[in-house]
Amino acid sequence: KAGVTQTPRYLIKTRGQQVTLSCSPISGHRSVSWYQQTPGQGLQFLFEYFSETQRNKGNFPGRFSGRQFSNSRSEMNVSTLELGDSALYLCASSLTNRASSYEQYFGPGTRLTVT
Amino acid sequence: GQNIDQPTEMTATEGAIVQINCTYQTSGFNGLFWYQQHAGEAPTFLSYNVLDGLEEKGRFSSFLSRSKGYSYLLLKELQMKDSASYLCAVGNTDKLIFGTGTRLQVFP
Numbered sequence: 001k002a003g004v005t006q007t008p009r010y011l012i013k014t015r016g017q018q019v020t021l022s023c024s025p026i027s028g029h030r031s032v033s034w035y036q037q038t039p040g041q042g043l044q045f046l047f048e049y050f051s052e053t054q055r056n057k058g059n060f061p062g063r064f065s066g067r068q069f070s071n072s073r074s075e076m077n078v079s080t081l082e083l084g085d086s087a088l089y090l091c092a093s094s095l096t097n098r099a100s101s102y103e104q105y106f107g108p109g110t111r112l113t114v115t
Numbered sequence: 116g117q118n119i120d121q122p123t124e125m126t127a128t129e130g131a132i133v134q135i136n137c138t139y140q141t142s143g144f145n146g147l148f149w150y151q152q153h154a155g156e157a158p159t160f161l162s163y164n165v166l167d168g169l170e171e172k173g174r175f176s177s178f179l180s181r182s183k184g185y186s187y188l189l190l191k192e193l194q195m196k197d198s199a200s201y202l203c204a205v206g207n208t209d210k211l212i213f214g215t216g217t218r219l220q221v222f223p
Contacts (some may be wrong), residue, residue, distance in 0.1 A: 004157075031209075033210065033211070035213075041215070042202070042213050042214065042215035042216055043158070043202065043204075043211075043213035043216075044213070045210045045211065045212065045213075048209050048210055050209075055209045056208060056209045056210045058210070090157060090158070102163075103148075103160045103163060104148075104160065104211065105160070106150075106157035106158045106159070107157060108156070108157050109157060
């Protein structure tokens with residue numbers, strides 16, 4: 001069974017630009033969560049989707065948005081990039097509809113660098 | 116507020132036992148997770164506790180006390196490959212709240 005895949009793996013953008021990251025969950029998984037990981041802050045929750053609905057959102061500005069498609073694939077978008085958005089963005093999928101009480105499987109992440 | 120604390124760094128010797136502590140204060144609780152993350156790699160699931168007590172899985176064990184807001188991960192017979200970051204996370208209303216992680220270095 002294929003794991004969680006994320007594209008692209010690496011990305012370099014300039015301040016002010018926007019970026020879209022993609023995540024394909026494990027087949028059969030309908031819950032997809034996104035996290036931002038930085039050395040100082042650790043893993044911080046961005047949002048969680050289940051059956052195309054955003055069920056939970058972390059404390060990030062409105063520049064961060066996401067969506068989920070009918071095949072459970074998910075995208076996240078960051079507009080008007082800032083230097084502080086440089087981070088590893090991780091996507092995780094879960095089998096059940098309770099992402100907080102079941103094992104999550106993480107993808108390899110997208111390393112975003114903003115210059 | 117949501118707060119999860121764990122030590123930043125720990126060191127241990129190959130073959131030894133190490134205990135990584137995690138304390139939490141969160142507004143909700145659906146269970147406590149431990150993940151392992153090697154440098155440059157994605158986190159991988161180690162354990163999940165929802166009831167008080169000890170869960171054992173091979174060389175790794177995890178303990179939970181909900182009344183004390185406390186958990187620990189116990190690693191026995193340490194191997195060099197156990198050098199990694201260990202992330203404590205609390206399940207809370209369809210999301211995981213992570214601590215900043217404990218970087219464990221195992222020396223020969």
